[in-house]
Amino acid sequence: MGNEDAVRDSLLIRGGFATLLSFLLGSTMWSATHPDDGSAQLVFLSSLAFGLVAAYGLTRPTMMSLPKRATWMLILTVLWAVLAFQEPTAHYMIVALFALYLYRLPLWWGVAATAVVMLLGSGIGVVVMGSDVSVVVGPVMAGLVAIAVAVIVEEVFMVGEDRRELIDELIFTRSQLAESEREAGVVAERQRVAHEIHDTVAQGLSSIQMLLYAAERDIPDDSPARDRIEVARKVAAENLRDTRAIIAALQPRALQGGTLADALRRLATASHENVPGLSVEVTVGHRSDSGALALGTLEVSLPIMVKSVLLRIAQSAMANVRHHSGATTAQITVVADLSAGLVEMEVIDDGRGFDVPGALVGASGRAQGGHIGLMTMRQRAASIGGTVEFGSAPGRGTVVRTSAPLEGHRLESQHP
Incomplete structure (x- = not known):
């Protein structure tokens, strides 16, 4: 149950409805005895039935599904219509019905129900009390005010929920950054x-x-x-x-106990074990000063910090592949460009992709799910003077491209 539903089903709200309905039912029954024309007994029975049905629903907020709630309110509406035909004072109960429609049903369902009962109330009023303007305008004005209040309250709930999510995301982001x-x-x-x-x-x-x-x-x-x-x-x-x-x-x-390529291959194996239908291939290589690309070895010993950041970014990218992409194949490629003094890593998958601009806006503002990971990858790369770029579109797979400087690297032959 969401926060909004929890508020709507709270004891305070249900108690308020019960108090309002009890007052209106009491007023209806009292009015039915003045004058005593013999109709009071039927009004009492109808009021008792209405009260029992109302109590049943108000005491079972979490046990009633939406169809059951709608049925419950339909029965209440029919009982109210019976009362309204018998006793004019029962027309005031339409206010409580509007509140129930708008706070116990989804907003637009409640608006539709309120509009229908507005017309029904006006029609019953004309039949029972004559074609007075107040009889027609009263239910309509009450319904419009109730709808306006419900829309405002719904907006307040949405703003509050947005703020709560934003606070949760900020707390999570701060913990991730820390x-x-x-x-x-x-x-x-x-x-x-x-x-x-x-x-x-x-x-x-x-x-x-x-x-x-x-x-x-x-x-x-x-x-x-x-x-x-x-x-x-x-x-x-x-x-x-x-x-x-x-x-x-x-x-x-x-x-420990291996190179960056070894760690990436272990990551690929673990990813396949977690998602048996996912095939992951790891390729490493280097581009010499002449520009020729040779696969199989990086030919350089990367600083520990660079290796750690590249591995962490690869882990985050593969986590997204496993949990969100639905991909069947993925490719991790690391190339050390000796002439440019850069090491580049690409993580490519054939999954469902995503809207990059929207995700990046979410990562910097209201992140959803894995979007915080995009920001974290960029921050990791920035810590070593590197960058991360994302290429994707819905239904077209994803490319995560990382570039970092080789500053301070030592040739393998010079490493102890």
């Missing part, structure tokens, strides 16, 4: 520590190894120092391996 910033800070610090260890401890141990190799060659084979140098060289080599293991462990968890 998590993204925290994650980016952790990754940046781990990258800094890894670089420091690489540039100091690892390079120092590597230099010690080379110096010990050189010293070992200069020492005679029968020298006692040769054995000690060999032990020192082995200790340095072992410590260098441990240091490289520490550097690797400082990478994001999904990137």
Whole structure:
């Protein structure tokens, strides 16, 4: 049940209806006794039937489906018409009926019911009380006022619901941004520590190894120092391996024990396992300074931060593919353009697509569902100086294209 339905079915609203109907029924029955012409008994019975039917519906707000509610109100309307023919005072009960139509039925159903009963009330009034102008105008004016109030209240509900959704989205977005910033800070610090260890401890141990190799060659084979140098060289080599293991462990968890391509292939496998009908292919390659494209290897070691951001964007894009696109095939392509100093990643699917301008407006304003993910992907790319572009249209699949600078990359051959 939505917030609007919860308000309409609240005890306060139902109590207000019950109070109003009780007052009007009481007035009708009291009027029926003055003068006492013998019709009071029939009015009492009709009023009792009306009250019981009204109580049945007002005490079961959540148990009545729309068809049952409509039937309940139709019965109330018939009973009211019977009362109105017997006792003129019952005409005032039309106000309560208008309120019930407009607050217990969908708005335009309620408007239609109110319009019909307006005409019915005017007709009954003319038959019972004569063709006086007030008899005709009274129900019409009451109905128009009730409709105007209902439309205003509906608009207030809609504005309130929009604000509630916006607040929820802002809270969610702030938590996403906070998590993204925290994650980016952790990754940046781990990258800094890894670089420091690489540039100091690892390079120092590597230099010690080379110096010990050189010293070992200069020492005679029968020298006692040769054995000690060999032990020192082995200790340095072992410590260098441990240091490289520490550097690797400082990478994001999904990137540990493998390259970005390995992590993307694991993502593709997991996506296929979650959606058996989805086939995902991963391709990596590099474009040399001459412009030739070679597939199979990036030929560069990307900074940890760049690899982490690309992986996160790929994960978000594939989450959209799995949950929203209905795609059967997807392609993840990563190409390092050495001449342009850029790494580019594309995630393409053959799903149902979406309206990009509308989604981006939603992501910056009233996001719906996955639209917040579009904004998050752009923010992740911006954190490394990159960009994300979306290409899609309803029924035409989706392309998520990410571009980021290779600034600070090192050739694989230079990596320890």
